[in-house]
Amino acid sequence: MDSNMRFIHCEGPGGPKVMMLCEAAKPAPGPDEVLIRVAACGVNRPDVLQRRGLYPPPDDASPVLGLEVSGTVVHVGENVERWRQGDEICALVNGGGYADHVVAPARQCLPVPKGMDLVDAAALPETLFTVWHNLWQRARLQPGETLLVHGGASGIGTTAIQLAKALDHTVIVTAGSREKCDACRKLGADRAIHYRDEEFVEEVKAFTDGRGADVILDMVGGDYIQRNLKAAAPEGRIVNIAYLQSSEAKVDFTPLLLKRLTLTGSTLRAQSADTKAAIARELEQRVWPLIALGRIRPLINHRFSLVEAPQAHELMESNQLIGKILLLP
Template structure:
């Protein structure tokens, strides 16, 4: 089969399509013929040599895919050959075929385009598990999602709105903020020209955000603490603007704040299966009534993986970039 390999750590030019051995499913695994794969910032880090795949994962990038079930390993129940699926994986989605633990599959509704479904698994599982897990989000609370025009942010806005919470977001420029409002955000702040702390405080009558879901990292730490309501929760899931910053422990203690961070890729199969099961039960059904939908910025052939990485790196794409084998 064809897969995108990283020749050596470096820029997008280090991605190349090569023939690699076909995978075969082991016990509890499913072989998927890939229709499309989502491109994530974690893939860019892997390409640069900063985020190696966990043991046992393929060497080529890709954390999510959509496709059809091609074969079942021993002991797999609940799936049949030909099923339309979306998959959350630890690596290897940039390929024509992919082996997936059966517990990390989601059924794609008939009404949803199978290509576009590839833009959902990583974003939905990341956003949902962090909002409802360490974020402890409750209906009616106020949430600030940073990077609302990104692959995770554009999905997180929809999840917050569907869950019955108030959603604010940041994005770059009036066109992007307008599109975030269309996705269900109650407030969209242009981070290039406006102060999101003041905007959220004003919009909530001084209350602030009960939960902040942050992909920015060090660059926003101080302002994230400032925008939190008393007993607020800051959940960091990215480090686009650095990994080191100073934290005001006095504010954390006196206002009873929670500051935490998570990653998804390195978790065990059992932990991922639990997240996928929760998503399937509580969030995935929103695809049927239109409260959740994939937001796709570009669809490119597998041979243009380098260009796909350039698009994601530029930050100019609204939503997900997909690769089609």
């Protein structure tokens, strides 16, 4: 068996062209890890930020890009009991996904859901871990509540729409084109707001008879921070997971007091191994059955080969995609 693997190396921080295909020895799994032969890797915004030098990996993580994969187990660490050689899984990894082999913590691995293609399963971990943790664990989204998702056509957005609708929530989204709004409605969104033509605070208020959204998932930041406070319902929860516009804003927090709002946020990569393992357990119990029933499916926009990683990042940064991008070794 070949002891080497192919992977994407970044020469330094910069544009997509700093990424190049290289070769190195395959990583060896630790006692609590598995080695996976990668079928596909998801491309996500954190990868773009890391490539630019704006999101450095933790000291104990691989410097190679890539936070989610699907593939086949080829070797297991001595403490691993659940997984065996030949198992088809998907995994949230701590880096290293842009490669044909990667190690993953065994507790962050999940079986490929019944009826799902092994390659497409690579689009599940990063988005579902993020959506579940922020909407159901942090924001405590309750039955009957209304959810507002900014960036509804993104990988996170398309996943949040499907999962929230599968669990019987009313879903409002914002998106930047008519095509994206149409795609969100096809996935189940009850109201899709074209933010270039419509004021989302007014539209959310009108759609909810003046109440506002109970939970808001925001990856935009900037002036959305103030507008989210206005769009939130009494006792509403606002969760920031990124700041694509800006992490800074001048804000009047009076609505926070008057409506008793909660403003929170998180990043997934910095979470502890125990937290990620707990998210994985809840996903397998609560969400994997919905995937098996066909109620949730990743929306794959484009599949690139591993050597086409620069083109994949160019598409991601164009903001023209709807859904997810995959890299195939």
